[in-house]
Amino acid sequence: MSNILAGLFEHHSDYKKLEGDLENSGFENADYIIYLNSDTNNAQYLASVTVKDNGQIDTARNVFVQNAALKTYLFENMSIREANYDTIKKYIDARNRAEIHNSPDIKIKTSSDGMNSEVKF
Known part of the structure; x- marks a missing residue:
């Protein structure tokens, strides 16, 4: 059985260029699906390719x-x-929930030694 490579794309990217690039790279029209959002304000889209x-x-x-x-x-x-679309979205959502995200840098404050013999009065 084959595998599916799915990608989530930026708002400003052109799905027609993606189609052309996939076909120029050797993929057939039947090997990929591009899922477009019907909302015209949000041009972000998802694509999947059989590999x-x-x-x-x-x-x-x-x-x-x-x-x-x-x-x-x-x-x-x-x-x-x-x-x-629903299946791919469900799997992506599950993977994102399971992924361990990087935590912000944490600074650990240790106790100081107080004054030492190098302190002059």
Whole structure:
């Protein structure tokens, strides 16, 4: 079974350019789906591509990065028929909740030694 590489893209990126870049990289029209938001104020979109091996994963990921992908997700053992918007969104949401995010820098204050013999009065 194939794998699905999904990507979440920036608001200002062009999905038509993504389509062209995927096809120029060897992917067929039936190998990818671009999910557009119907809200015209929010042009952010999601795309998924069927990938069969590490070479195709790297190729698709490079195309995604060139087209301003915010983040990519690899879903193993999933076909393009299973990659509808609701399913992909559900898996992305679950991964994001499970991900351990970086915590802010924490400064630990230790007790001082107080005055020592180098203090002159």
